[in-house]
Amino acid sequence: MIQTTRILNSPFLGVYMRTWENYTLIPSNMDRDVKSLVSESLKTEIIEMTVGGSKLLGSLSVMNSNGIIFSSIVEGSELPKMPDDLNVAVIRDKLNAVGNNILANNRAALVHQEFRNESIRLIQDTLGIEVMRGMFGSVKTVGSCGLVTTTGLVLPPNMSDEEIDELGKFFGVKGRVGTANFGSIYIGASVVSNSKGALIGEDSTTVEISNLEEALNL
Numbered sequence: 001m002i003q004t005t006r007i008l009n010s011p012f013l014g015v016y017m018r019t020w021e022n023y024t025l026i027p028s029n030m031d032r033d034v035k036s037l038v039s040e041s042l043k044t045e046i047i048e049m050t051v052g053g054s055k056l057l058g059s060l061s062v063m064n065s066n067g068i069i070f071s072s073i074v075e076g077s078e079l080p081k082m083p084d085d086l087n088v089a090v091i092r093d094k095l096n097a098v099g100n101n102i103l104a105n106n107r108a109a110l111v112h113q114e115f116r117n118e119s120i121r122l123i124q125d126t127l128g129i130e131v132m133r134g135m136f137g138s139v140k141t142v143g144s145c146g147l148v149t150t151t152g153l154v155l156p157p158n159m160s161d162e163e164i165d166e167l168g169k170f171f172g173v174k175g176r177v178g179t180a181n182f183g184s185i186y187i188g189a190s191v192v193s194n195s196k197g198a199l200i201g202e203d204s205t206t207v208e209i210s211n212l213e214e215a216l217n218l
Contacts, residue, residue, distance in 0.1 A: 002213050003041050004202040006063045007034060011201025014144070014189045018099060021065055021150070023047055023083060023196050027055035041197040044167070049081045059157045062102040062109075062143065071096045089126040093119045096119045099173035100144040103188065107172040112136045112143050132170065144189040151195045152216035155179040156185040178211045193218075 004033035007016045008027070017038070018025045023155040024044045026035065035046055051060040052073030060071040067087030070079075074090055077150055082088045093116055095101045113125060113133045124131050137158040139145050153168055153175035168175035180190035181203040190201045193216055200209060212218075 001197040002042055002200055002209055002218055003032075003197075004200055004204060004209070005037055006202050008055065012186070012189045013192045013201055014099075014147075014186075014197050015056055016058055017192045018058045018061045018063055018068075019044060019192050019194050020063045021196075023063070023086075024192070025049060025057045025061060025063075027057060038192075038199065041199050042192070042194055043196045044194065045083075047049070047081055047083075051078060054064050056097075057099075058189070059097045059099045059144070062098050062104055062127075064104050064106050064129065064163055066106070066125040068096055069123065069126050071098050079162075087126045087128075089122055091119055091122055095109065095175060098143070100141045100189075103142045103146040103148055104129065105148045105150055105171055105173070106168050108132065109168070110146070110170070112137040112140050112142065114140070130170075139185070142163075144186050146174065147188045147191050147193060147216075149193055149195055149216055151218075152176075154187050154191075154212060154215045159186075174214045174215075176211070178215055180208050180210065180212065182208075187212075 025047050028048045062069050069089045072092045103110045108129050109131045136156050146154045153173050157177045164175045180187050181201040192199045
């Protein structure tokens with residue numbers, strides 16, 4: 001199921017929320033309608049929180065079934081909200097917006113080329129996956145411009161067929177290109193998805209929604 005919505009009056013849902021198969025992080029004090037929509041669409045437990053007092057949870061975290069990584073601005077008082085079955089780590093790197101700079105599923109992670117070796121090891125250990133540095137053409141923020149789940153991969157339109165195929169093999173899912181929010185290449189910043197459903201920014205066209213549904217096998 002794919003549903004359209006806005007959060008905090010923005011169609012860029014992936015900036016504010018982070019989800020995987022069992023949990024969805026949403027900003028604290030969201031209204032009941034938002035929580036109901038998230039629960040209905042993604043079928044996960046909802047965790048309300050902030051990261052360093054910020055509501056930009058999608059930009060400041062990355063998650064898979066093994067663990068979750070937060071930006072270094074996260075406060076100690078915010079971490080106890082995390083489930084016991086996830087590895088939890090804080091990355092200390094100049095690339096602070098980890099959600100914008102890491103694209104990961106349960107098999108692999110593509111990360112910004114400028115992450116330090118120490119950060120690469122932390123990502124590998126926390127998420128339990130292979131990690132590779134890379135970019136989408138000239139675009140370095142692979143987390144905000146790509147979207148991957150356990151069932152599909154969506155990449156920006158500037159990618160070649162060969163690149164799509166290679167990344168599909170890397171992540172273990174079939175890839176295709178797409179946009180959201182009326183032509184935005186920032187698909188990861190526009191969509192929140194797992195294998196059970198997706199929320200997409202309400203500025204997205206019916207063609208974009210249909211393409212996403214096919215790409216993620218929803």
